[in-house]
Amino acid sequence: MSLIKTAIVCVTAAVIFALVQGQGSVQPNCLGCICEASTQCNVSVGCHTPYAGAYFCGPFLISWAYWADAGKPVIQNDDPNRQGAFENCVNDLYCSAETVRQYMGKFATNGDCNEDGQVDCTDFAQMHRMGGYGCRDPSIRTTDFYKRFETCWKVVQAATVGGGSS
Numbered sequence: 005m006s007l008i009k010t011a012i013v014c015v016t017a018a019v020i021f022a023l024v025q026g027q028g029s030v031q032p033n034c035l036g037c038i039c040e041a042s043t044q045c046n047v048s049v050g051c052h053t054p055y056a057g058a059y060f061c062g063p064f065l066i067s068w069a070y071w072a073d074a075g076k077p078v079i080q081n082d083d084p085n086r087q088g089a090f091e092n093c094v095n096d097l098y099c100s101a102e103t104v105r106q107y108m109g110k111f112a113t114n115g116d117c118n119e120d121g122q123v124d125c126t127d128f129a130q131m132h133r134m135g136g137y138g139c140r141d142p143s144i145r146t147t148d149f150y151k152r153f154e155t156c157w158k159v160v161q162a163a164t165v166g167g168g169s170s
């Protein structure tokens with residue numbers, strides 16, 4: 005994908021995520037790049053089982069365990085204990101973004117995954133992909149996910165006046 009197209013996708017996702025009224029320190033631009041790196045932020049990907057025991061859904065490729073760690077957010081009027089509540093949430097752009105925010109909130113105190121002395125979007129991307137418990141594993145840097153994230157994040161930072169925001 006060209007840089008221009010990446011920039012457009014990232015910025016579009018960031019505008020959408022800016023509408024998500026969530027708590028926490030994960031900025032809309034950051035959610036946009038994590039979404040972009042996961043599926044090109046495609047809300048139509050649905051659920052798949054890439055290998056036995058794995059089940060990932062929605063534009064952020066969220067697992068049931070991740071959703072549970074995030075506190076089982078649900079779409080409006082849904083019941084977190086209802087069968088299908090997980091899929092309904094993580095296939096929805098807003099609810100999946102809220103899941104990511106809450107997941108990052110849970111692990112933020114242990115959040116300096118790349119050990120550079122600050123907790124920023126790069127750490128959130130590592131946490132998203134590797135899980136909050138294993139986010140310090142440097143092997144993430146060789147993944148396509150990480151390369152896509154880095155490309156998006158550079159574009160977003162270059163486009164953001166002042167840059168450097170997380």
Ligand SMILES: *[C@@H]1O[C@H](CO)[C@@H](O)[C@H](O)[C@H]1NC(C)=O
Pocket residue numbers: 044046047048049050
């Ligand atoms: C989104 O994912 C669906 C299902 O995999 C696919 O058919 C569609 O082409 C994708 N859309 C984009 C814009 O990539």
